[in-house]
Amino acid sequence: MSDSALKDxxxxxxxxxxxxxxxxxxxxLRLITxxxxxxxxxxxxxxxDDDVIALLSKxxxxxxxxxxxxRAASRDDLAEKEEYELTVLxxxxxxxxxxxxxxxLIDQAIAExxxxxxxxxxxxxxxxKPRLQGRADMGKASAQLKARLNG
Numbered sequence: 001m002s003d004s005a006l007k008d009x010x011x012x013x014x015x016x017x018x019x020x021x022x023x024x025x026x027x028x029l030r031l032i033t034x035x036x037x038x039x040x041x042x043x044x045x046x047x048x049d050d051d052v053i054a055l056l057s058k059x060x061x062x063x064x065x066x067x068x069x070x071r072a073a074s075r076d077d078l079a080e081k082e083e084y085e086l087t088v089l090x091x092x093x094x095x096x097x098x099x100x101x102x103x104x105l106i107d108q109a110i111a112e113x114x115x116x117x118x119x120x121x122x123x124x125x126x127x128x129k130p131r132l133q134g135r136a137d138m139g140k141a142s143a144q145l146k147a148r149l150n151g
Contacts, residue, residue, distance in 0.1 A: 006052040007036060010092055028088040035059065053093060053134035060089050097136045105131050106145050118149045 010032055017026040035055055036047055047055075063086040070079035097105070109127040113120060124145055132141055 004047050004049045004052050006049045006092060007047055010036070010052070013091075024084060025088060028085045031085070032056070032059070032089070032092070050130065050133065056089055056093050057134040060086060060093065063089065093134045095135070097132065102132065102136045102141055103144065106141065106148060110145075110148065115149060118146065121145060121149055124149075 010029060014026065014029045014033060017029055032055075036052065039051065039055055040047055063082045066082045067079045067086070070076070070082060105128060106124075109115075109124045109131070113123045113127055115121070115124045121142075125142065128141060128145070129138070132138060
């Protein structure tokens with residue numbers, strides 16, 4: 001057993017996809033396992049669940065950007081492939097937070113850090129990032145935080 005239950009879940013999904021002959025799903029799962037292996041080799045460490053979530057979040061962000069570019073170029077075939085990959089990736093991420101839940105976490109982080117102005121934004125983001133990783137759009141959260149600290 002590894003340090004990451006999520007990593008184990010992904011490896012189990014690979015075996016299931018192989019058994020069922022689902023080549024499309026297997027391809028996406030192999031992309032994920034390759035990225036995990038690469039990270040472990042580069043960092044010389046075993047992945048934790050947080051590491052896997054960060055890795056998956058990065059892959060999801062890349063898919064969103066690719067879909068946007070493919071749609072703009074009228075390459076719906078490639079956009080659909082990326083959308084499929086996105087659905088597989090999102091299976092392994094925690095449930096996304098609602099805007100209200102993100103707002104509550106921002107308020108908590110502001111209170112915990114004692115932030116009073118925009119100068120304290122880095123301190124608050126340091127608290128927020130692990131709580132929001134893989135569960136919310138960090139860009140939107142950052143904009144919400146900025147609005148609260150400026151307000």
